[in-house]
Structure formats: structure tokens, C-alpha cells
Amino acid sequence: MEQGANVDEVGFAPDDVSNIIKESIDSVLQNQQYSEQKVSQWTSACLEGCMKRLTSLNKPYKYVVTCIIMQKTGAGLHTAASCYWDNTTDGSRTVRWENKTMYCITTVFGLAL
């Protein structure tokens, strides 16, 4: 923190988090077809990758990351979140990712300490 930390660097940075989520999903699901056997591995890998990158931001935050992977069959999927927290410090980010065979929705909640 010696190199002139400012307020922006301390807070929840939604854009950084979006990029982190996208990178994590891309690294796991790129060029994959939905497969029942692999999906649990993918959700884990995706979450672990995401969490590793988030913690390496070294911010005083607790993180909750959820990931849902659904096969594409034309079925609908809706999601909503409702939070009770400090709006000035905490935030959440959801990224929707899809390819020909599946959807992946990953949400990060950042809760300041």
C-alpha cells in the first residue's frame, strides 16, 4: 500500500471483476461441448480460477462466487439477486456467457470487511 493507494483501488471495481469472470470462464469453457460428465469439473475449475484471481487483487473483501452451467435446449433460465449490505463498499457482478451447447452464468458478490 506504499505506492500511493487511492480510494478507487480499495473499493469494489466492477469492471475488473467482470474481466476476471470472463477470463475464468473463457479459460475453462472455450471450445467445449456440454457434457454431463465434465460439467461438475468445469464449474469447480471456473470458480477456483475466478476466486484465485479475485484474491490476488489483495483487497479487504470477502467474496462469494456462484456459477451455473446449463445445457442449451431452448429452455429459459432466469436469475435475480437481492442483497442487504453497504451499498457504498459492496457490489456484485454477473456475467453471462454462452456457446452453441451451453450457458454459463457466473456471479461475484464482494463484501467489504
Next chain:
Amino acid sequence: MASPAVAPAPGPVLASEHPLGPAFANKFKPARARQIIAEVLRSKLTGAAYNADNTSTWTREIADEIKQKLKSEDWPRYKFAVQVFIGEQRGEGCRMACRCFWDSETDSYAFESFKNESIFCTAAAFASYIY
């Protein structure tokens, strides 16, 4: 002339006066939270059929209702995040998972799912303690 009253020197501060975590009675109870979620899902979704227009509203209503109920429990100094997924039941494969980076002594989560012939719903509530 009477000497002014001298305040007694403050004694050592006890850890119990400045607790670092919630007392057991005020701790988030996943089993109770799960019950709350199950009640909300059952009351909102029993007999519901998938409809692309309504479902978005349902997810929002359910998430809000669960949050309100969690707030009314005796869990002070907790932050809550509630996430709800509703999907159409068409025999597709679906998997949800979560990872949490927090203090497992104080923080916890609860989830519950609901299914009928037309929809499936999963709701998860995460509670994080403010020190």
C-alpha cells in the same frame, strides 16, 4: 474543601465486552435459513407453470422476500446476499456450484431447491458477518 471525586482507573478491557464474533444465539443458522427459503419457494411456486414473461418477476420477488425474512430473524450485523435461479424444465442438464472466500467461523450459506413438472428453482442465501 472536599477534594474532587476521582474517577476510578479503568480496569482491563475484557474480551467479552468487545466480542470478535456473534454470540451463538445471534449466529446465522443455515438450517433455519434453509427452512425460510423452502417456505418461500413452496408458497410462491406451488402449481406454477413456466412463462417467459412472469418468471423474471418471480425471481425478483422471491429473492426480496427471502431477504426480508432473513432480516427479520435475530441475526444482527450480518450482510445477506440472496440469489435465485428459475429455469424451465425441459430435461436439460444444469449444474450450480459456489465458492466462498470468507471467515467460516461466522459466515455461512443455505440453499434449497424446488421442482415441479414445468420449472425448477434454486435459491441460495449467503450471510457474512460485519466485525
